[in-house]
Amino acid sequence: MDQKSIGKARWARARAASLWQQADDLDRESGGDWRTRARRRRGAASLRAEAGRLERIANRIDPPDMEWDLAV
Numbered sequence: 001m002d003q004k005s006i007g008k009a010r011w012a013r014a015r016a017a018s019l020w021q022q023a024d025d026l027d028r029e030s031g032g033d034w035r036t037r038a039r040r041r042r043g044a045a046s047l048r049a050e051a052g053r054l055e056r057i058a059n060r061i062d063p064p065d066m067e068w069d070l071a072v
Contacts, residue, residue, distance in 0.1 A: 001062060009062035012054045019051035 023044040030037075 005061050009058040012058035012061070016051040016054040016058065019047045019054070023047035023051070 026040045026044040026047070029040060032040075
């Protein structure tokens with residue numbers, strides 16, 4: 001794996017983590033009427049979908065080390 005690919009995977013993982021955090025922050029907000037809460041839930045779901053997409057891209061570029069899975 002070249003450094004450029006490793007950098008892309010690192011960026012994708014960092015961006016995914018940021019999106020997960022933003023989605024969690026939206027879920028913690030509780031104010032507003034039902035429309036506002038529904039809009040926030042949809043926004044959080046969209047952020048999580050994008051975070052998942054970026055994680056899949058990162059795993060395709062640079063698969064995570066699975067040593068823990070082999071030590072059974």
